[in-house]
Amino acid sequence: MHILNIMLGKGHGGLEQVAIDYHLAFESRGHKVTTVVPPNSWAKTILLSFTSNIIDFKNAGEWDPIAAYKLSKIIKREKPDAIICHGNRAIRICLKGSNGSAPIIAVAHNYKNKKFDKCDAIFCITKQLVERMHSFGIPEEKIFHIPNMVAFAEAPNRPTLRTPPVIGAFGRFVDKKGFGVYIRALAILKNEGIKCNAILGGDGPNKEKLRSEIKQANLTNDITMIGWITDKDAFFKSIDVFVLPSKHEAFGIVLIEAMNEEVPCISTRSEGPIEILTDKMDGLLTPIDDAEALANAIKLLLSDYSLCTQFGEAGRETVRTKFTMSVVSKLLESSTTKLLPQFYNAN
Template identity: 35%
Template sequence: MPIFNIMVSRELGGIQQAYLDYNEALQETGYQVINISSAYALINDQLTDSIKLPTLTSWCIISKIYLRILIALYRPNVIIAHGGRAINFAAALKPKSVKLIGVAHNYSYKRLKKCDYVIVITDHLRQYMTDNGYDHDRIFQIPNMLRINLKYEESKFHDPIVIGSYGRFVKQKGYEYLLDALAILKHREYNVRLVLGGGGEDEEQLKNKSKELDINEITTFPGWIKDKKKFFAEIDIFCLPSIHEPFGIVLLEAMEYSKPIVSTKCEGPSEILDHNVDALLATVNSAEDLADKLTEFVDNPEKAKKCAKSAYSKLCSKYDIKIVSRKLGDIINKVLY
C-alpha cells in the first residue's frame, strides 16, 4: 500500500529532519513509501531516492501537473504532508478517497484545516489546535523521533569547557541570549568557549553581537553542522536558548550523544525534558538565568553526567524510531479502517 511523504520546503531545519525521519518510520511499518520533495531542497543529498518537484514558484503549475500524474500513477491511500505548501499542493490535487494527514510541526494551523487528519508533536500543540477549532477526534499525537545508533557514553569536560548549539539563525531561536549568557560567564571568569552552528537571516547580526560583547575570540561560527559526530565530540554542554520551540529535534540528537542539556522552558523542551532530572531549564528571554544554569553544570560535572544519563534513558524509551513508528502505523490503520 503506497503512502506519499511530501515536503517541498527548500531550507534546513526541524521540519526537514522530520520528513527524513518519517520516511524511515514508515518503512519500519512495512508500507511502501514514495518520498516527494522540492528539486531545490537542501536535504535532497540525504534522501536521493525522492521524487523531485520543480517548485519554481509557491504555486508552480508544473509541479501541480507532475504531482497529479504521480497520484494517478501510484494511487496512494494516504498522503502525509509536512509544511503549509505541501498541504496546499496535496489538498488541491488528491481524490476524495485519499486521506491527507498534515503534520503540525509549528503553530501555523490554518492550512492544516484542509487536512482530513492532523498529527501533532506535543500536548501543547494538540490543545492549541483544539482551541482554534480543529476537531479533537481528527487529531493524533506522536512525537518527533530519532533512530538511536549510539550507546550512552560518559565523558569528561574539556579545558576550556565548550558550550555548543546549532539551528536556524532566526529571532525565535534565542541565540542572542546565548551570546549574552556567554558574556556573563566570561565576566564571571569562567574558562568557556561557544560553538554556534547553523545559518540564516540573523547570521551577521549574531556575529556582530559577539564582537560587541567582546566574546568573538571565544565564539566559533562553523556554519551548518554536517558532521554531527564531530560537533558533539568537541562540545561538553548543549544549549537550546529558544524563545519559541514547538519541539526541538536537536534535543534528541544531544540526548543520543550523551551531552548534558541546558534549555529554556518553552513549549517543546518543557515536555521533552524534566528540570533537574534530564536537563536544566532556564527562563525564556533571560540571559542571566541561562548563564546561571550553564554555571550549575560547569561547577558540578557529576550533576551534568547524571542528567545526561537520565535524558539518554528517556530518549530510548520514548523517542526511538522503532517505538514511534508503531504509533504511526496504528494511526494510519485507524485512518484507513
C-alpha cells in the same frame, strides 16, 4: 500500506528532517514509502543515501495551479493508501490535487497552521499543538500526537569535562532561536571569571548581527562560529554542555539529538522543550530571554561533573523511551492504520 510522503521545503531544518524520518520510520515497519521533494534539495540528497523511492517535484508555490495538476497525476499513478504532507505549501497543493482519492494527513510542525481543518487527519508533534487543533474545532478523532524522533545512538563514550569546558549551540540564525541570549549568558560567565569556550553552529540572516554581538561582548576569542553543521555526531562529541536558548521552539529536534548522545542539556522553557525535558531530572530549563538564568544554569553544570553525567544518562533514557524511531514508528503506523477505515468507509 503505501505512503506518499510530500515535503516541498528547500531548506536544511526541522521540516526537512522530519520528512526524511517519516520515510525511514514507515519503511522500518515494512511499508512502501514514496517521498515527493524538490529537485536539488538537501532533503533529496539525504534520501538518496538510502532510497530510490523519490519523486522530483518542481513548483512555484502553494498557489501554483500547474503544481496541483502535476501532483494529481502523481497521486493517480502511485495510488497511495495515505498522503502525508509536511508544511503549508504541500498541504495546499495536495488539497487541490488529490481529488479525494486518499486521506490527506497534515503534520503540524509549528504554529503556522493553514487549511488543517480541510485535511482528513493531523499529526501534531506536541501536546500543545494537539490542544491548538482542538481550539480550531477539529474533531478529536482526526488529531494524533506524534512526537519527532531520532535513531537511537549506540552507547556514547562521553569524556570528562574538558579544561576549559566547551559549551555548544546551533540552529538557524533568526531572532526566535535566541542566540543573542546565549552570547549574553557567556559574557556574564566571562565577567565572573568562569573560563569556558563556546561553539555556535548554524547560518541564516542574523549571521553578521550575531558576529557583531560577539565582538561587542569581547568574546571573539571565546566563541567560534563554525557554520552549518553537517556532522552532528562530531559536534556533540566536541562539546561538554548543549544549550537551546530559543524564544520560540515548536519542538526542538536538536535537543533530542543532543540527549541521544548523552550530552547534558539546558533549554529555555519554550513550547517544545518543556514537553521533552523535565527540569532537574534529565536537564535544566530556564526562563525565556533570561541571560542571567541561562548563565547560572551553565555555571551549575560546569561546577558539578556528576550532575552532567546524571543529566546525560537520564536524557538518553528519556529519548530511548519516548523519542526513538522504534517507538515513534509504531505510533505512526497505528495512527495511520486507525484512520484509513474512517476515510474509506466515508468515501
